[in-house]
Amino acid sequence: xxxxxxxxxxxxxxxxxxxxxxxxxxxxxxxxxxxxxxxxxxxxxxxxxxxxxxxxxxxxxxxxxxxxxxxxxxxxxxxxxxxxxxxxxxxxxxxxxxxxxxxxxxxxxxxxxxxxxxxxxxxxxxxxxxxxxxxxxxxxxxxxxxxxxxxxxxxxxxxxxxxxxxxxxxxxxxxxxxxxxxxxxxxxxxxxxxxxxxxxxxxxxxxxxxxxxxxxxxxxxxxxxxxxxxxxxxxxxxxxxxxxxxxxxxxxxxxxxxxxxxxxxxxxxxxxxxxxxxxxxxxxxxxxxxxxxxxxxx
Amino acid sequence: xxxxxxxxxxxxxxxxxxxxxxxxxxxxxxxxxxxxxxxxxxxxxxxxxxxxxxxxxxxxxxxxxxxxxxxxxxxxxxxxxxxxxxxxxxxxxxxxxxxxxxxxxxxxxxxxxxxxxxxxxxxxxxxxxxxxxxxxxxxxxxxxxxxxxxxxxxxxxxxxxxxxxxxxxxxxxxxxxxxxxxxxxxxxxxxxxxxxxxxxxxxxxxxxxxxxxxxxxxxxxxxxxxxxxxxxxxxxxxxxxxxxxxxxxxxxxxxxxxxxxxxxxxxxxxxxxxxxxxxxxxxxxxxxxxxxxxxxxx
Numbered sequence: 212x213x214x215x216x217x218x219x220x221x222x223x224x225x226x227x228x229x230x231x232x233x234x235x236x237x238x239x240x241x242x243x244x245x246x247x248x249x250x251x252x253x254x255x256x257x258x259x260x261x262x263x264x265x266x267x268x269x270x271x272x273x274x275x276x277x278x279x280x281x282x283x284x285x286x287x288x289x290x291x292x293x294x295x296x297x298x299x300x301x302x303x304x305x306x307x308x309x310x311x312x313x314x315x316x317x318x319x320x321x322x323x324x325x326x327x328x329x330x331x332x333x334x335x336x337x338x339x340x341x342x343x344x345x346x347x348x349x350x351x352x353x354x355x356x357x358x359x360x361x362x363x364x365x366x367x368x369x370x371x372x373x374x375x376x377x378x379x380x381x382x383x384x385x386x387x388x389x390x391x392x393x394x395x396x397x398x399x400x401x402x403x404x405x406x407x408x409x410x411x412x413x414x415x416x417x418x419x420x421x422x423x424x425x426x427x428x429x430x431x432x433x434x435x436x437x438x439x440x441x442x443x444x445x446x447x448x449x450x451x452x453x454x455x456x457x458x459x460x461x462x463x464x465x466x467x468x469x470x471x472x473x474x475x476x477x478x479x480x481x482x483x484x485x486x487x488x489x490x491x492x493x494x495x496x497x498x499x500x501x502x503x504x505x506x507x508x509x
Numbered sequence: 510x511x512x513x514x515x516x517x518x519x520x521x522x523x524x525x526x527x528x529x530x531x532x533x534x535x536x537x538x539x540x541x542x543x544x545x546x547x548x549x550x551x552x553x554x555x556x557x558x559x560x561x562x563x564x565x566x567x568x569x570x571x572x573x574x575x576x577x578x579x580x581x582x583x584x585x586x587x588x589x590x591x592x593x594x595x596x597x598x599x600x601x602x603x604x605x606x607x608x609x610x611x612x613x614x615x616x617x618x619x620x621x622x623x624x625x626x627x628x629x630x631x632x633x634x635x636x637x638x639x640x641x642x643x644x645x646x647x648x649x650x651x652x653x654x655x656x657x658x659x660x661x662x663x664x665x666x667x668x669x670x671x672x673x674x675x676x677x678x679x680x681x682x683x684x685x686x687x688x689x690x691x692x693x694x695x696x697x698x699x700x701x702x703x704x705x706x707x708x709x710x711x712x713x714x715x716x717x718x719x720x721x722x723x724x725x726x727x728x729x730x731x732x733x734x735x736x737x738x739x740x741x742x743x744x745x746x747x748x749x750x751x752x753x754x755x756x757x758x759x760x761x762x763x764x765x766x767x768x769x770x771x772x773x774x775x776x777x778x779x780x781x782x783x784x785x786x787x788x789x790x791x792x793x794x795x796x797x798x799x800x801x802x803x804x805x806x807x
Contacts, residue, residue, distance in 0.1 A: 248665075248670065249677060254665065302628060305625075307623065325605065328673065334631075334632075335669040339665050341656065342661065351649035351652070355652050358640070363640065366636035366640060367549060371548060371636065378626075
């Protein structure tokens with residue numbers, strides 16, 4: 212169903228991503244309809260700002276790879292991943308955090324609306340994102356595991372802690388940088404893959420392997436992001452380039468140089484691909500997508 | 510077990526509240542232990558700032574009134590109510606919102622730490638609060654309903670919308686003020702009572718009545734808050750008095766005058782008490798607590 216074949220039978224990952232992205236966009240429009248309230252406008256402004264929908268697509272592909280066939284089980288959770296991800300972006304951009312005026316080539320939420328509105332739009336995306344999980348038709352035990360997973364990778368032990376350490380931490384070494392990238396990006400990528408398999412009834416062994424693969428894919432993705440931030444122009448990237456390298460900001464290129472960073476990203480991605488490969492032929496789309504994560508130019 | 514009798518057999522509500530509060534305090538200390546990370550410090554600073562623990566106590570009393578007897582079912586959810594409530598207080602106090610330097614007689618979170626830390630401590634309290642729900646031993650279907658309820662009263666249709674309208678709304682009439690108080694306070698109070706009964710296996714009819722009673726109790730509580738804000742000194746209240754009446758801030762006393770506001774608070778409380786009374790003798794503690802909500806001086 213979701214296999215998009217290019218010339219010579221090779222999978223056309225770009226076409227596959229486009230197909231899946233359409234499914235996600237349509238669902239997001241349904242789940243967060245325009246009721247003309249200003250809070251909804253602020254939430255929709257950032258939710259529909261042209262994101263790649265990477266995390267929901269990872270969940271969809273993982274769900275399908277395990278053999279799941281009911282879109283009403285996976286789609287609400289996949290979209291929840293995007294609402295919650297958008298919450299983290301809006302709060303990260305705030306003046307009290309990274310203070311970024313642009314995101315994906317558009318004004319960031321607090322520049323378009325106001326700081327107060329941006330904080331509340333983020334809060335509501337977080338809350339209603341988790342509320343969306345409960346609309347899945349999955350069995351209640353799996354939904355509780357999903358909520359538990361979401362809160363574990365996001366809160367005091369996850370993204371929130373990563374953002375605090377990124378803003379206020381003083382260590383400038385490799386271990387600390389890995390800790391930041393792991394908590395701010397990789398764990399959530401891993402969770403996106405893990406949760407798709409969970410909802411499709413994947414066994415414990417598969418879930419453990421997938422989480423490891425997801426962490427590797429997420430680390431590769433984030434290191435690629437560091438690299439792109441350094442080499443891309445503003446037009447290509449949609450945000451202020453080189454910003455991550457201001458103020459002694461810790462990044463992989465800053466610590467290891469550009470070439471070594473590229474190699475490290477590739478190494479992580481290769482580890483992820485090996486794990487997917489070990490799980491069988493149905494994981495080919497995940498392998499292609501993981502590959503795409505380090506080959507992308509924005 | 511939780512019946513505290515004063516002289517002549519009359520329930521001593523203050524002693525009962527003290528007893529329940531100790532249970533909540535001990536549980537909160539267990540659920541958010543001090544790991545010495547700065548984010549945890551910021552979360553604990555506001556969580557242990559001397560709150561009345563009203564919402565968790567409402568959930569406990571409601572759980573017991575329906576006949577629930579397993580503390581491991583209700584306690585994580587009761588504490589989740591307090592973590593999430595603390596999240597709303599921290600964000601409300603931010604400079605981009607109500608800009609309040611004090612809360613409960615102490616520096617507000619962003620004054621004690623920083624704006625960035627306060628936003629993230631709020632985020633993490635929200636996230637880990639919902640994560641706490643899943644630690645309840647209740648059956649998974651009830652936990653799904655609990656999460657759904659939390660997100661409904663907090664997000665785009667609840668507290669977040671109420672705060673947006675409070676900050677940016679232009680209507681200055683009675684209907685609008687009721688809308689604000691309902692969304693910012695009363696729905697969450699109602700949910701706190703409702704969820705205790707839900708977890709104890711309360712039937713649908715009881716749950717509907719309880720939610721109505723909770724909305725009335727919550728409205729009475731908030732109007733009393735408006736009144737107290739006007740008449741109390743800073744020492745008694747623990748926050749800047751009269752602040753709610755600056756800048757044409759819409760409050761019940763501003764709209765109806767002090768005496769009529771007191772009567773309206775009482776009227777709401779009486780409606781709540783009548784509903785509790787109709788549910789039977791086991792609801793006496795809830796009646797006493799509801800009474801206390803309009804008799805309190807801080």
